[in-house]
Amino acid sequence: MNVEQMIIEAKAARELAYVPYSRFQVGAALLTKDGKIYRGCNIENAAYSMCNCAERTALFKAYSEGDKDFSMLTVVADTKRPVPPCGACRQVISELCPKDMRVVLTNLNGDVQELTVAELLPGAFSPEDLHE
Numbered sequence: 001m002n003v004e005q006m007i008i009e010a011k012a013a014r015e016l017a018y019v020p021y022s023r024f025q026v027g028a029a030l031l032t033k034d035g036k037i038y039r040g041c042n043i044e045n046a047a048y049s050m051c052n053c054a055e056r057t058a059l060f061k062a063y064s065e066g067d068k069d070f071s072m073l074t075v076v077a078d079t080k081r082p083v084p085p086c087g088a089c090r091q092v093i094s095e096l097c098p099k100d101m102r103v104v105l106t107n108l109n110g111d112v113q114e115l116t117v118a119e120l121l122p123g124a125f126s127p128e129d130l131h132e
């Protein structure tokens with residue numbers, strides 16, 4: 001599975017976004033090490049704080065199906081720059097994905113920014129910090 005195909009998957013996911021409040025559609029695609037793809041879109045709610053981002057939708061779908069080994073995450077939105085994941089998603093990605101995993105951020109203009117999970121959230125609070 002190559003990056004271009006993963007971006008197509010994220011764009012398809014974006015079409016399903018439920019965004020009556022922000023009108024801001026986001027799509028994500030998460031690739032497992034054995035080649036399965038989980039798509040995610042953002043899903044909003046009239047109780048605004050319940051909104052769930054596309055990245056976390058994809059990750060939670062995979063995790064809840066028992067898939068926990070990931071090799072790439074792509075994210076797309078209609079932004080000027082490649083869409084930057086929010087802080088909450090960076091924290092969740094940081095805990096559930098390998099530190100060296102590729103994260104590919106894009107927009108509808110075809111701009112691409114690629115970074116690793118470690119680069120996405122330097123100094124992340126981690127499970128190792130919980131207990132001495």
Ligand SMILES: O=c1ccn([C@H]2C[C@H](O)[C@@H](CO)O2)c(=O)[nH]1
Nearest residue numbers: 022024026042053054084085086
């Ligand atoms: O990387 C991002 C940034 C924002 N959103 C969602 C949250 C909310 O539904 C809308 C506006 O913030 O976009 C995502 O899904 N992913």
Ligand SMILES: [Zn+2]
Nearest residue numbers: 053085086089
């Ligand atoms: Zn987010």
